[in-house]
Amino acid sequence: MPGTLTFGGVIRRIVLVALGLFWLIPVYLLLANAAKTSDQYGFISVWKPVGLGGLWSNMGQAWEKGNLGDGLLSTAIYSVVSPAIAVLIGAAVGFAIVALRISHGFAWFVVIFSATVVPIQMILMPLFRAYVKFDLYDTRTGLILLYTVLAIPFAAFVMRNFFSGIAREIFEAATVDGASSLRVFARIYLPMSMSALVAIFILQATLIWNDLLIGLTLTRSKDVRPVMTALVAMQSTYGGSTMQVVLAGGLMVSLPTVILFLLTQWTFTRGMALGQF
Numbered sequence: 001m002p003g004t005l006t007f008g009g010v011i012r013r014i015v016l017v018a019l020g021l022f023w024l025i026p027v028y029l030l031l032a033n034a035a036k037t038s039d040q041y042g043f044i045s046v047w048k049p050v051g052l053g054g055l056w057s058n059m060g061q062a063w064e065k066g067n068l069g070d071g072l073l074s075t076a077i078y079s080v081v082s083p084a085i086a087v088l089i090g091a092a093v094g095f096a097i098v099a100l101r102i103s104h105g106f107a108w109f110v111v112i113f114s115a116t117v118v119p120i121q122m123i124l125m126p127l128f129r130a131y132v133k134f135d136l137y138d139t140r141t142g143l144i145l146l147y148t149v150l151a152i153p154f155a156a157f158v159m160r161n162f163f164s165g166i167a168r169e170i171f172e173a174a175t176v177d178g179a180s181s182l183r184v185f186a187r188i189y190l191p192m193s194m195s196a197l198v199a200i201f202i203l204q205a206t207l208i209w210n211d212l213l214i215g216l217t218l219t220r221s222k223d224v225r226p227v228m229t230a231l232v233a234m235q236s237t238y239g240g241s242t243m244q245v246v247l248a249g250g251l252m253v254s255l256p257t258v259i260l261f262l263l264t265q266w267t268f269t270r271g272m273a274l275g276q277f
Contacts (some may be wrong), residue, residue, distance in 0.1 A: 163189065
């Protein structure tokens, strides 16, 4: 009968629900312990919830002691500006390779994508020295530049795959009608790829929001460093914050990415399918 679940379908649903619950365990532990007061944390099992009585107080302390406001503002700037620039450049690269068929297009693509081969950890020291030399250390401009460069290869990879699925006749028809390459790119290819662009933007924005290593290495000022770096500073000897306050801060800084995904989940899912991740 239509709509009747088979035995395999039931098993599949059970496995998916079990995996979903397993995935939510860290979220539960974070919420349960961020809500504990000083006289509860460490004396009550981490698995045992105590309600939400201490959550708002801990969030308030995290906001004040950790200077999370400056960190959130800086991270919001990095997470919006860098992915936006990266997706435009990546789309332009994909358009040039697929639609314009530039000379040695595949070789250019390999050169661009090869930037992902070397882990960022291997170039941190020369990167730090270069940033100090060119006065980019501890500046928002420096971080925006680096985050953009790191996001471009993935954006170019996805957009090249996406544009390969668009019939070339569309480009040829537009050029016959007198449209320039820039006009075709801006008026036809970009609107057609909006879902893929949004998906790339969300992925890269999330990666930048959660970055810790680059923020620790290339920043020191409270008004420049990303929010994850500010959160880690709360746990240091000089930070002086208790663990439940740090956990409450971690809960606060994770909410924007969750909200972003919930608001754009349909577009994100569609972009992943169309972009052939």
